[in-house]
Amino acid sequence: MAQALGFLSDFKLGHYMKIPPKSMFYVQSPWTCPGDTVFYNASIIWGVIGPLRMFASQGVYGSLNWWFLAGVLGPIPFYLLARKYPEKKWIHLINVPLILSSTSSMPPARAVNYIMWGIAGIYFNIYVFRVHKKWWASHAYVLAAALNAGIAFLGVFIYFTLQSKDIAGPSWWGLDADDHCKLATCPTAPGIKVPDCPVL
Template identity: 40%
Template structure:
């Protein structure tokens, strides 16, 4: 590729980076009353994105898992700059979104490299596609908000209206929790969940424990196959499901992989990606089939697996002095 095509100069990337950072700082400064994010918040968000792009890019390239920074960015700016929900949204967008889109940019370049597409052509196509999509998104959002009355307001919209903006409500809820209320009142000394902060340290130490175990038992080859970022990133998929669903997913994936690797190692080395794709395709197929056969007919299956509640105290009040049946008194 290097012999046949001219590479993309680094100064092209640097110019785009500096232009965007300058534009963002100018906008946040000029519209500070509306956007709330000071200039140092923009710089800090850029530092966070640049710092995590390489390690998370390596994790993505080797495991196909990419941990997100949305909670970390909300946590950081929520502690440093509490009480400003719009600033929290912007910091998360610049810190987490920039890192994710940067890795997507690299994925496109990697695909273009495999497809023997000239790097400069890939670069121009990516820049034009990004610019066009951004303008289309902005124009569409502007048009929708100016033409549809009461958009996103579920109390004023008709029951059959599709303009409820579910994703925007997720952003809004996060801005209130992490920006307006702030993590200091939830995970700090003013909250009840400060012990959760220790899991940041546990997550940082976990990969070193696997490395030490591999050094201590070099003959146990299965130890080096343990990838803590994959295990920890998979937990992000747990909240939408009940614990029994998550446990069954881990059990099926682990047993199928272990049996194939242990007893059919030659087959595993050739068809592990086919097995992974088959499991994913089977899940997607069953999801569509269950929706068509049961969901559209309003048929609900109530059994032990769907009724398991892993946190029976989740609905209990946490304010001091409030009593409720079956709940502890603080």
């Protein structure tokens, strides 16, 4: 449903930009997103493997269940701090459920994404808001839209210049191009021997 809503919101944007619906549909259909892969993997985990062998005592990810307790207890210290120091208004603005819910898109996103989002958000919504409030009021949303558009343009640029030529992409601190499984090109038929691949 979320993917369908995102698809429709793109069509709405295309309608406002006077792009013909057939052209919008044609360029959107062959694209794949990391979220689709995560959704597919989740369906395999929950449907084929089963949560008991993944997230219970029998599974390798059983310790992840402790995060439910962290989610329940996380807001309590900030609530107590806000009660103890009512004059410090910034403590009231800390929303632990909102911070923790941002990690729901963590499987396709990487840690460097969150670090950059945090730096940009804190800088523009605290420093610029306080020091240059007039600029912030008239340009903050335009800047946010420009940053989102820049990501989209860069994604298309990287696809046509690097990925279409089987180049994994640039490597920089925090975002090594290590998310490609080396075994993905290995044969799955039994008995075939390829260097650096397991034989089934």
